[in-house]
Amino acid sequence: MNDTVKTASPTSPTTAGTPAGHTPYSDWLQTDVLHSLQHPVSDHPGEHAWIVSAQVSELYWMLIIKEIHAAQAQLRADDLAGACRTLRRVVAHHEPLNATWRSIAWMTPVDLLAILSCVGPKYGKDTALQGWTYRQMVYLLGIKQGEHLQHFLPQPQRWEQLSKALAEPSLYDDVLAHLGRKGFAVPAVVLDRDFSVPYTPDQAVENAWRDVYADPDEHRELQQLGETLADIAEGFSAWKHLHLMATRRTFGARPAYFGTEGIAWLLPTMNEIPFPELWSARGFIGDPPAVCPHARGQGNARAAE
Numbered sequence: 588m589n590d591t592v593k594t595a596s597p598t599s600p601t602t603a604g605t606p607a608g609h610t611p612y613s614d615w616l617q618t619d620v621l622h623s624l625q626h627p628v629s630d631h632p633g634e635h636a637w638i639v640s641a642q643v644s645e646l647y648w649m650l651i652i653k654e655i656h657a658a659q660a661q662l663r664a665d666d667l668a669g670a671c672r673t674l675r676r677v678v679a680h681h682e683p684l685n686a687t688w689r690s691i692a693w694m695t696p697v698d699l700l701a702i703l704s705c706v707g708p709k710y711g712k713d714t715a716l717q718g719w720t721y722r723q724m725v726y727l728l729g730i731k732q733g734e735h736l737q738h739f740l741p742q743p744q745r746w747e748q749l750s751k752a753l754a755e756p757s758l759y760d761d762v763l764a765h766l767g768r769k770g771f772a773v774p775a776v777v778l779d780r781d782f783s784v785p786y787t788p789d790q791a792v793e794n795a796w797r798d799v800y801a802d803p804d805e806h807r808e809l810q811q812l813g814e815t816l817a818d819i820a821e822g823f824s825a826w827k828h829l830h831l832m833a834t835r836r837t838f839g840a841r842p843a844y845f846g847t848e849g850i851a852w853l854l855p856t857m858n859e860i861p862f863p864e865l866w867s868a869r870g871f872i873g874d875p876p877a878v879c880p881h882a883r884g885q886g887n888a889r890a891a892e
């Protein structure tokens with residue numbers, strides 16, 4: 588019996604439509620390109636992990652941008668159920684995004700500086716503030732700080748892209764416009780504002796969220812939207828917390844890009860929590876009406892308005 592295993596010749600075509608030298612898998616997922624994109628500059632054995640971790644974050648930020656764009660289109664078409672389904676995916680994407688920090692949690696200051704000391708001489712002085720995907724995602728979440736555009740002057744195409752994102756409505760703006768169309772009292776000063784300047788929280792919007800949540804059996808879909816936005820804000824804030832802790836662990840109080848201490852620069856940004864009135868309204872959502880003997884003074888006043 589001939590037990591020779593017959594193997595295909597390395598040059599034989601695989602599937603119609605697949606380019607020579609590829610399998611359908613490598614062609615579809617571009618694995619050869621993907622695995623050619625890591626170029627360590629140091630001889631530190633952990634630099635590859637650092638690069639992969641940052642690149643995976645980049646991919647997830649872009650994915651979140653695309654999902655938010657889709658959710659905005661759905662909200663503009665008043666397809667609330669579709670928008671909620673899309674935004675649930677954004678909540679899901681924050682899980683692996685935030686888990687990337689575990690992949691570089693082994694780093695001590697010695698490890699980080701061994702890598703960074705080789706990055707500078709090859710690429711120049713860098714800061715993650717030059718990352719446009721993160722900034723575009725942040726603009727879409729409604730945190731509009733035009734000063735960050737300066738980092739993209741050397742990249743005119745990205746500068747234009749981000750300037751456009753700065754000037755356009757954020758996800759929160761589209762949510763508020765949808766609430767307005769549903770009959771909630773969202774003031775024109777909120778809906779027709781200059782979207783490129785930082786958002787100023789508005790008491791009428793707080794009251795709109797209070798009304799959305801007032802009765803658990805009414806406006807259920809809008810409550811689901813509110814909770815999904817709260818999950819997204821939590822995922823985003825969790826990333827910022829993990830980043831801050833990684834900075835504390837590996838960098839301490841050293842001066843960073845701007846010459847100020849990195850931690851001192853990062854700490855105030857922890858207060859950048861998307862969808863402000865969705866959070867502040869929780870100080871009085873559910874308060875009993877004024878006549879109730881258990882009512883509180885201030886919260887009670889808002890509940891009665």
Ligand code: HEM
Nearest residue numbers: 641644714715716721833834837838843844845849852856
């Ligand atoms: C563990 C080592 C890290 C340290 C010590 C560190 C340090 C810092 C510091 C000091 C800043 C403030 C701006 C500046 O001075 O450059 C910053 C900002 C930032 N870093 Fe990191 N970073 C680290 C890892 C990462 C990683 C792995 C990513 C993901 C790709 C990242 C993404 C960012 C982003 C997006 C900002 C802007 C944050 C904001 O605008 O609130 N960093 N980082």
